[in-house]
Amino acid sequence: xxxxxxxxxxxxxxxxxxxxxxxxxxxxxxxxxxxxxxxxxxxxxxxxxxxxxxxxxxxxxxxxxxxxxxxxxxxxxxxxxxxxxxxxxxxxxxxxxxxxxxxxxxxxxxxxxxxxxxxxxxxxxx
Amino acid sequence: xxxxxxxxxxxxxxxxxxxxxxxxxxxxxxxxxxxxxxxxxxxxxxxxxxxxxxxxxxxxxxxxxxxxxxxxxxxxxxxxxxxxxxxxxxxxxxxxxxxxxxxxxxxxxxxxxxxxxxxxxxxxxxxxxxxxxxxxxxxxxxxxxxxxxxxxxxxxxxxxxxxxxxxxxxxxxxxxxxxxxxxxxxxxxxxxxxxxxxxxxxxxxxxxxxxxxxxxxxxxxxxxxxxxxxxxxxxxxxxxxxxxxxxxxxxxxxxxxxxxxxxxxxxxxxxxxxxxxxxxxxxxxxxxxxxxxxxxxxxxxxxxxxxxxxxxxxxxxxxxxxxxxxxxxxxxxxxxxxxxxxxxxxxxxxxxxxxxxxxxxxxxxxxxxxxxxxxxxxxxxxxxxxxxxxxxxxxxxxxxxxxxxxxxxxxxxxxxxxxxxxxxxxxxxxxxxxxxxxxxxxxxxxxxxxxxxxxxxxxxxxxxxxxxxxxxxxxxxxxxxxxxxxxxxxxxxxxxxxxxxxxxxxxxxxxxxxxxxxxxxxxxxxxxxxxxx
Numbered sequence: 001x002x003x004x005x006x007x008x009x010x011x012x013x014x015x016x017x018x019x020x021x022x023x024x025x026x027x028x029x030x031x032x033x034x035x036x037x038x039x040x041x042x043x044x045x046x047x048x049x050x051x052x053x054x055x056x057x058x059x060x061x062x063x064x065x066x067x068x069x070x071x072x073x074x075x076x077x078x079x080x081x082x083x084x085x086x087x088x089x090x091x092x093x094x095x096x097x098x099x100x101x102x103x104x105x106x107x108x109x110x111x112x113x114x115x116x117x118x119x120x121x122x123x124x125x126x
Numbered sequence: 127x128x129x130x131x132x133x134x135x136x137x138x139x140x141x142x143x144x145x146x147x148x149x150x151x152x153x154x155x156x157x158x159x160x161x162x163x164x165x166x167x168x169x170x171x172x173x174x175x176x177x178x179x180x181x182x183x184x185x186x187x188x189x190x191x192x193x194x195x196x197x198x199x200x201x202x203x204x205x206x207x208x209x210x211x212x213x214x215x216x217x218x219x220x221x222x223x224x225x226x227x228x229x230x231x232x233x234x235x236x237x238x239x240x241x242x243x244x245x246x247x248x249x250x251x252x253x254x255x256x257x258x259x260x261x262x263x264x265x266x267x268x269x270x271x272x273x274x275x276x277x278x279x280x281x282x283x284x285x286x287x288x289x290x291x292x293x294x295x296x297x298x299x300x301x302x303x304x305x306x307x308x309x310x311x312x313x314x315x316x317x318x319x320x321x322x323x324x325x326x327x328x329x330x331x332x333x334x335x336x337x338x339x340x341x342x343x344x345x346x347x348x349x350x351x352x353x354x355x356x357x358x359x360x361x362x363x364x365x366x367x368x369x370x371x372x373x374x375x376x377x378x379x380x381x382x383x384x385x386x387x388x389x390x391x392x393x394x395x396x397x398x399x400x401x402x403x404x405x406x407x408x409x410x411x412x413x414x415x416x417x418x419x420x421x422x423x424x425x426x427x428x429x430x431x432x433x434x435x436x437x438x439x440x441x442x443x444x445x446x447x448x449x450x451x452x453x454x455x456x457x458x459x460x461x462x463x464x465x466x467x468x469x470x471x472x473x474x475x476x477x478x479x480x481x482x483x484x485x486x487x488x489x490x491x492x493x494x495x496x497x498x499x500x501x502x503x504x505x506x507x508x509x510x511x512x513x514x515x516x517x518x519x520x521x522x523x524x525x526x527x528x529x530x531x532x533x534x535x536x537x538x539x540x541x542x543x544x545x546x547x548x549x550x551x552x553x554x555x556x557x558x559x560x561x562x563x564x565x566x567x568x569x570x571x572x573x574x575x576x577x578x579x580x581x582x583x584x585x586x587x588x589x590x591x592x593x594x595x596x597x598x599x600x601x602x603x604x605x606x607x608x609x610x611x612x613x614x615x616x617x618x619x620x621x622x623x624x625x626x627x628x629x630x631x632x633x634x635x636x637x638x639x640x641x642x643x644x645x646x647x648x649x650x651x652x653x654x655x656x657x658x659x
Contacts, residue, residue: 034304034308044311045311045318047319071318078267082274089282089300090297090304093293093300100290100293101290106297107294111370115426115427
């Protein structure tokens, strides 16, 4: 099986950009990063199904070995739908977060900060 | 085809179908909480019965596979019922039912028009369906879909009410979960590119012929995805950050079940793809660090829910230890320990919810004098707490003893280090739960640093409460009967794991035997595995 180099490079670039964005603290950028990585993964699944070919329909006239792999496409479709649904949910979360805190950044966990600020030898609940 | 094989094929899809249909009914009857509640309890009770029958049939007849939709293996959607999946299903459904009753007792209701809790019950049922899909799935992609169903439902449940704290925790949780799902998808794509299939049984057959390095690399990606979901160190830090802020029943069911679905995925794939144990060493090291880092984190916390979240992470290490031994005894111990831990951890989080009701807080800076204020609550806390700490004769002791025995049987240096680590973790767990006991239950409330403060009113699903003086809170000390009964019931089921330890361990042994021999699984799904190479 020969791999499509262009697609692989696109996958790499998308993933790299996505990871960079996910490491940001702003919710909108993290979401954009997730979407980029999600698209990279979708392309990866498509690539894993082998080279492109004829439409995989019975009676379409094409031989079986000329057809594209339908299973990979089915999986990509499912993955696209799931990513879209979750992205919509994150957008709602981001908007609600902006309403409550008037900033797009993820807030620090207050309890965590308190415990981290505790000095040596202090009782846990003092 | 015998009658019981027919029965199992009828029963197997029901744990997925029933909650999905019930969720649809709940959405239709969104304006009538009474109907919603009845539908939910009836559906969950039905699943308990179905899962019990599945376990009985699977234990009697062995592994059975079902092709949903009539497509042949390995193209169709495969559901596989064996002792492990049906056992996990039974324990999960018991927990889900108990927590649902607890939630009903908590009097979850619509606060006002802007806080629609009518979404709580449908989401809870969808979560149930997702968990069932994940346990029964016979192919990797279905496992992924199951994870997504339960994650999407868990996002809604975690952020219900949309208060500042829950949104903060929710964003972190959603991002981590999405990332782990994407890594899972990368793993699926790699596996599919290598073998041309996602059917677990066919994968097990085909991966044998794949070069060592290639299959190790592909499986490592999957393992990272599962380890995030199972909260295995070093991928565990999201859990104590996000769980404590959710409503009590939601945290309880998440703590009991969601991480265990990840552990289940590790058990299933590891035993099928690498029966020779290629990942044993790294799993052991991660298991050890999970135990120690988790429990040391728990010592530092000053909120009961956060303490419990850290002990949850810590005890995942025991299950990983059992899996990593790659022996029947280790696997059997891990299976028993998963069941024990689901029950006891959920019970403890439910008790934390009761404490919040009774005393207006779960912060150790505020609590005190609970043993005198409510002896029942003291008993309800003490039994699962000692159980978690591994005091004989509770199931925690039996599970740990089984794992330690398996570890000493293994005899390698790493296994002995793990045995020592397990004992230390067990002692530290006891220290942590005793610390909570000493502060929340024995110390007079006047001695607590912030003992004069409490939440103004008992927490419900959506409302955050403001702080008032302890004496001025509304509805003080009232614990609804249903909340008490469901918590006590769950603790009783946990105790039954001690009384029935013999039969349950026998089932765990047989499940381990089945898991250690991938040919049983591949044979049940594919018929004659050699044809599918």
